[in-house]
Amino acid sequence: MTSVWAALPVFMQNGLIxxxxxxxxxxxxxxxxxxxxxxxxxxxxxxxxxxxxxxxxLLIAVSIGMxxxxxxxxxxxxxxxxxxxxxxxxVVTAPGSELxxxxxxxxxxxxxxxxxDGFAYDRIARHDHVAIAAPxxxxxxHEGAPVVGTIADFVTHLAGDPVEGRLFQxxxxxxxxxxxxxxxxxxxxxxxxxxxxxxxxxxxGFEIEVVGRxxxxxxxxxxxxxxxxxxxxxxHGLANGHRVEEGDRIGPPFTPELFPGTPAIIVRATxxxxxxxxxxxxxxxxxxxxxxxxxxxNDLYRVMGDVRQAMSVMSTVNQILVATAVLLGLFILSRxxxxxxxxxxxxxxxxxxxxxxxxxxxxxxxxxxxxxxxTFGFAAAALLSRLVTQRTDILVTASITWSEVTLALAFxxxxxxxxxxxxxxVLTRPIVExxxx
Amino acid sequence: MRYLFAALLFASPAFAxxxxxxxxxxxxxxxxxxxxxxxxxxxxxxxxxxxIHNEGADPVEIIGARLLDGPQGYLVGFRMQGGKMGIAxxxxxxxxxxxxxxxxxxxxxxxxxxxxxxxVAGQSLKAVLLTSAGxxxxxxxxxxxxATRHSHSGHSH
Amino acid sequence: xxxxxKILDLAVHxxxxxxxxxxxxxxxxxxxxxxxxxxGAGKSTFLHALSGLTEVEGSIRWGxxxxxxxxxxxxxxxRAAHVGMIFQDHLLFDELSTEAxxxxxxxxSPAAKRRDIARRAADRLDRLRVPPGRRSVASFSGGERQxxxxxxxxxxxxxxxxxxxxxxSLDRPAADRLIDDLVALVxxxxxxxxxxxxxxxxxxxxxxxxxxxxxxLRADSLxxxx
Numbered sequence: 001m002t003s004v005w006a007a008l009p010v011f012m013q014n015g016l017i018x019x020x021x022x023x024x025x026x027x028x029x030x031x032x033x034x035x036x037x038x039x040x041x042x043x044x045x046x047x048x049x050x051x052x053x054x055x056x057x058l059l060i061a062v063s064i065g066m067x068x069x070x071x072x073x074x075x076x077x078x079x080x081x082x083x084x085x086x087x088x089x090x091v092v093t094a095p096g097s098e099l100x101x102x103x104x105x106x107x108x109x110x111x112x113x114x115x116x117d118g119f120a121y122d123r124i125a126r127h128d129h130v131a132i133a134a135p136x137x138x139x140x141x142h143e144g145a146p147v148v149g150t151i152a153d154f155v156t157h158l159a160g161d162p163v164e165g166r167l168f169q170x171x172x173x174x175x176x177x178x179x180x181x182x183x184x185x186x187x188x189x190x191x192x193x194x195x196x197x198x199x200x201x202x203x204x205g206f207e208i209e210v211v212g213r214x215x216x217x218x219x220x221x222x223x224x225x226x227x228x229x230x231x232x233x234x235x236h237g238l239a240n241g242h243r244v245e246e247g248d249r250i251g252p253p254f255t256p257e258l259f260p261g262t263p264a265i266i267v268r269a270t271x272x273x274x275x276x277x278x279x280x281x282x283x284x285x286x287x288x289x290x291x292x293x294x295x296x297x298n299d300l301y302r303v304m305g306d307v308r309q310a311m312s313v314m315s316t317v318n319q320i321l322v323a324t325a326v327l328l329g330l331f332i333l334s335r336x337x338x339x340x341x342x343x344x345x346x347x348x349x350x351x352x353x354x355x356x357x358x359x360x361x362x363x364x365x366x367x368x369x370x371x372x373x374x375t376f377g378f379a380a381a382a383l384l385s386r387l388v389t390q391r392t393d394i395l396v397t398a399s400i401t402w403s404e405v406t407l408a409l410a411f412x413x414x415x416x417x418x419x420x421x422x423x424x425x426v427l428t429r430p431i432v433e434x435x436x437x
Numbered sequence: 438m439r440y441l442f443a444a445l446l447f448a449s450p451a452f453a454x455x456x457x458x459x460x461x462x463x464x465x466x467x468x469x470x471x472x473x474x475x476x477x478x479x480x481x482x483x484x485x486x487x488x489i490h491n492e493g494a495d496p497v498e499i500i501g502a503r504l505l506d507g508p509q510g511y512l513v514g515f516r517m518q519g520g521k522m523g524i525a526x527x528x529x530x531x532x533x534x535x536x537x538x539x540x541x542x543x544x545x546x547x548x549x550x551x552x553x554x555x556x557v558a559g560q561s562l563k564a565v566l567l568t569s570a571g572x573x574x575x576x577x578x579x580x581x582x583x584a585t586r587h588s589h590s591g592h593s594h
Numbered sequence: 595x596x597x598x599x600k601i602l603d604l605a606v607h608x609x610x611x612x613x614x615x616x617x618x619x620x621x622x623x624x625x626x627x628x629x630x631x632x633x634g635a636g637k638s639t640f641l642h643a644l645s646g647l648t649e650v651e652g653s654i655r656w657g658x659x660x661x662x663x664x665x666x667x668x669x670x671x672x673r674a675a676h677v678g679m680i681f682q683d684h685l686l687f688d689e690l691s692t693e694a695x696x697x698x699x700x701x702x703s704p705a706a707k708r709r710d711i712a713r714r715a716a717d718r719l720d721r722l723r724v725p726p727g728r729r730s731v732a733s734f735s736g737g738e739r740q741x742x743x744x745x746x747x748x749x750x751x752x753x754x755x756x757x758x759x760x761x762x763s764l765d766r767p768a769a770d771r772l773i774d775d776l777v778a779l780v781x782x783x784x785x786x787x788x789x790x791x792x793x794x795x796x797x798x799x800x801x802x803x804x805x806x807x808x809x810x811l812r813a814d815s816l817x818x819x820x
Contacts, residue, residue: 040694
């Protein structure tokens with residue numbers, strides 16, 4: 001049985017689940033409403049108690065919206081952060097916290113970290129199975145944007161598509177991320193450090209010219225400025241990794257003794273399997289640490305997932321409470337129009353008709369609330385995503401998938417069944433008494 | 438009197454289940470296999486982790502492993518794809534002389550299929566490691582279902 | 595055409611107390627009967643028993659059907675088919691139009707009957723001179739609302755019309771106009787009308803007046819004239 005299910009295409013699985021959830025509801029509706037036309041009365045009731053009804057609908061919508069927004073947001077965050085780390089197969093740094101190193105090297109969240117020397121770099125770059133070994137040297141900034149030193153091969157790898165303008169070919173040139181507010185041909189002087197305490201005039205005398213711009217990557221690198229790693233060293237008065245005889249050549253190979261150091265090296269392996277061999281090889285106690293950002297992210301996601309589960313439980317409890325409140329509200333409201341219902345029964349309306357009116361009224365509220373809730377959820381997720389994207393530069397997009405819709409349908413189905421109860425209770429009330437109020 | 442002597446004999450450490458080290462360290466052709474372990478599971482497959490050091494002079498490829506009488510299992514690598522952790526089959530990975538290869542959870546492992554009984558924490562599983570230098574019988578320690586490292590990791594042998 | 599009524603040993607109890615006792619009553623089809631008496635005498639109970647809204651002991655025969663022996667659901671069906679009810683407070687849906695209110699029964703009637711009900715409702719509204727074209731009955735005067743209620747009662751073409759104080763909330767001129775139209779309509783269609791009322795103008799237009807006091811039938815104008 002489960003293998004038959006697993007063999008179905010996903011959209012069919014989703015469709016069947018939706019049918020399974022809504023099917024019983026529609027069946028009950030068909031049975032109750034067969035041969036009757038309760039909708040004019042349902043509309044009359046919806047209008048008569050329009051403010052209470054609006055409140056119920058909003059209550060349901062907010063409750064569902066919160067639950068859905070949360071789930072969609074968490075998923076958007078997960079996908080967004082993973083995508084931002086896609087280009088970073090293997091990261092080698094000095095031993096320390098993998099998370100801190102990842103946040104610094106992949107997401108450009110500044111941190112003071114030890115450096116790897118030229119010999120470490122050389123060992124890595126010369127390895128048979130290493131295709132690209134890119135130093136990532138951060139520490140400077142310009143107008144709040146990190147200035148990162150690296151090699152041209154890495155810029156090509158990161159950009160994916162061709163760069164507007166050209167890559168840097170000598171020290172003092174820069175390729176900017178798509179969101180940087182500079183044009184090709186502009187010049188600037190980097191500030192030392194980051195944020196409010198960046199020292200603007202520490203590197204006076206050094207000018208960097210923008211020669212290229214990367215296409216958008218949906219990552220913090222859109223707000224970064226990439227310069228040759230040699231320029232980073234020169235700006236800080238250090239050797240530039242090459243012997244004087246080499247003139248103004250930039251890029252690997254470097255001379256280990258003249259390589260001042262780099263906080264991180266991004267490694268691209270020649271084959272996929274080699275990543276794993278390299279990770280083990282480049283992890284030498286006390287010297288270097290190699291990790292997969294994907295794995296570190298996964299550990300983060302497990303924590304996020306646990307938080308999400310806890311919040312999902314809270315959200316479900318919240319929905320149950322709201323559903324209970326709505327049902328109680330139906331009880332109360334049905335007392336308000338019980339004289340009309342008694343009148344209908346006095347006119348000879350069958351019990352099933354009364355049931356269909358009260359139940360139809362309840363289901364209308366639930367349906368409106370659920371539909372509005374899905375909209376709220378999507379809007380909430382979109383808003384949160386926009387905020388996160390602005391704050392972290394990681395492109396996070398919200399999307400409502402079938403699993404959220406399924407949750408909403410499950411809520412609708414369950415509460416619709418429950419609202420048969422107030423409808424049945426109405427039938428038990430005596431006609432004559434209620435007629436004479 | 439005889440019985441007391443026999444009891445003493447059996448109680449002595451020499452008759453205990455082998456030395457502690459013997460259950461953790463295995464060797465073939467200069468390759469040292471340290472602490473093979475896996476998680477307790479009810480599934481029909483398991484992921485085996487270990488530390489591999491090549492103390493010899495020639496590179497050795499790690500191909501995979503199998504149960505004593507089971508299908509051959511291969512190396513698999515865990516990788517993040519689109520926000521979810523996925524598994525990819527890997528070809529044999531060579532370990533160069535003097536280098537090491539670590540198989541750890543959510544990173545690199547050997548996937549063993551064909552389990553017929555659940556694995557219970559605290560017990561061990563006999564398996565055969567397949568390398569380019571030959572086959573090696575190993576005892577895989579079964580840790581708890583949620584363990585992320587061997588219970589002896591951190592000890593130096 | 596109306597249905598004749600035959601009551602035998604009718605007794606209505608609630609909470610151990612006797613609300614109404616009618617040993618015998620015969621009403622021919624198409625008769626217009628008034629019921630009067632002090633408040634709390636049991637007049638409304640009488641109407642409720644006749645319409646099958648309450649459990650009773652004894653026998654209430656409309657035509658061939660003894661509704662006292664029917665289950666509540668069957669009595670409800672009997673009401674839908676044969677009884678038109680006019681309530682003291684009209685009990686209309688303010689949110690619905692005059693047509694919708696008058697053809698209310700169409701909502702729970704089989705599809706085959708819906709058109710007839712709607713047609714009859716429109717016809718009765720016209721005959722009772724209810725102003726057409728208004729969106730909802732909320733703005734109607736008392737007299738107009740009662741006319742809509744009467745149209746509703748007649749839309750299913752019931753053989754029996756039961757009215758509880760039909761002119762109670764109307765001023766004298768409106769009440770007189772209503773009485774004229776109602777009596778003319780009922781006589782013309784031959785329906786049996788039983789109306790509880792204090793209104794002497796209505797009672798004097800009816801064939802026979804019953805007096806109920808303290809839960810018993812005390813006087814019958816028919817008996818007095820013979």
